[in-house]
Amino acid sequence: MGTTQLETVPEPKYWHLKTVLSEALDSEFAIGEILPNERELAARFGVARATLRQALEQLELEGRLQRRRGVGTTVAPPRMGVAVGDRAHSWEDADDAAWQPVDSTEAEPPAAVARLLDVPPGTLVHTVRRTRVSHGQPIAAELLYVPSDSVAGLTAIDTPPGAPRARAVLRELRRVALEGREQSVELGSARADDAKQLDRLPGAPVLVVTTRYTAAGHTVAVAVATYRADTCRLTFGDGPAVELLAS
Amino acid sequence: MGTTQLETVPEPKYWHLKTVLSEALDSEFAIGEILPNERELAARFGVARATLRQALEQLELEGRLQRRRGVGTTVAPPRMGVAVGDRAHSWEDADDAAWQPVDSTEAEPPAAVARLLDVPPGTLVHTVRRTRVSHGQPIAAELLYVPSDSVAGLTAIDTPPGAPRARAVLRELRRVALEGREQSVELGSARADDAKQLDRLPGAPVLVVTTRYTAAGHTVAVAVATYRADTCRLTFGDGPAVELLAS
DNA sequence: AAGTGGTCTAGACCACGAT
């Protein structure tokens, strides 16, 4: 009882550091402001740079900071709310400029996607790559898988791979009368190709949204979208987007 | 053209290591099997332990591995699908043993929650703490916030804080006719209290699900649930849960 | 060229679980 510290569990330095930095961000820094560099911060707090980096990593994971190699560490704006469950079928809103078709080819889907599509492994399916942009920033990279026999007009497409072909496939998809949709969200890390589209390093944390579209009892298509976990808050539900976040 | 490596971008060691380990996990290890310890793995691959750990961290983030201090590193089972959007109101399924009431008190909600509840900051609201268990494992810790004036019978509750009180509050909530719900999902890191409930270390990655329940144009309650990101895949939608995952 | 964050090393010690 002599000291107040004796019975406390030793808190890791990086954890304490994270708390201190977090409070400093709230009170002393404006959004977009750039922090002192890592070497100076580490010296200022009297820790090794690796320890300081552990704290920064956590804060970046929580969307409080943004770090860019060669540039510096800046205070991130609050995460933007991104609707992923609102529209009945995300490819139907042709007037929504959010999704940019990038490319399209025929290819073998990953084994897990083949199972969801209910086609034998190794089957060639149409793939469409799209990028979702918001506030001038790429926030998601999506790969859409469509077996040729799920949409009538799909076999007739002979446009060479590229953005025009992607638009053609999406046009055919809009003819389908969908009846249902299932979605799942999980944590993942960006593969090299997705990372490039998202303007992040490979391995960056992403929220992987897998959507299965069904019509007439069949699986029509499967979409695997990877959202930047640092900048996005995914919103579901019929009402307007949830405006604020907790913790 | 003399060598095939000349023009390739140098891939970080930990990234390559992660790929190698990932393939080894697929082919040479069974679920639950325990891996050699970190010092031996590092030696075997000829890298420093810190580098090896960077690869293991990634694999743990993707749900492929489970690491426990004092025990070792084991191969994790596939993530379990957890329904978070199916039931109209998650507190209505009284017969569902998934959620275990833990505690209940009156307290000030965090500022962000107060905004969602549309009450002035500093207002006392009822809080209910619950734990969600699946397959004998804790997967989520939830904090439910209910302003006293949103449910008629709530002011009459005078049970002392504890699990019985939590059950009493939930009982009152079930009387309310809900009209809507909004949800959002984002990445976070477990606070110390949540981490304890989830049997993880503080800072562990979690999926934070914020739900706003509305009735008669008002916000009735707000729930903030933190799900273990390593073991859970959150499922939304009316159909049966999406069975498989991609990437 | 200078400055930033990203990767990597080779150690050390600590907290925890099993024995």
Next chain:
DNA sequence: TCGTGGTCTAGACCACTTC
């Protein structure tokens, strides 16, 4: 008590952006 993963250090070099 021993073995495990978790934390921490003090350096080094690399990749990238900016000037």
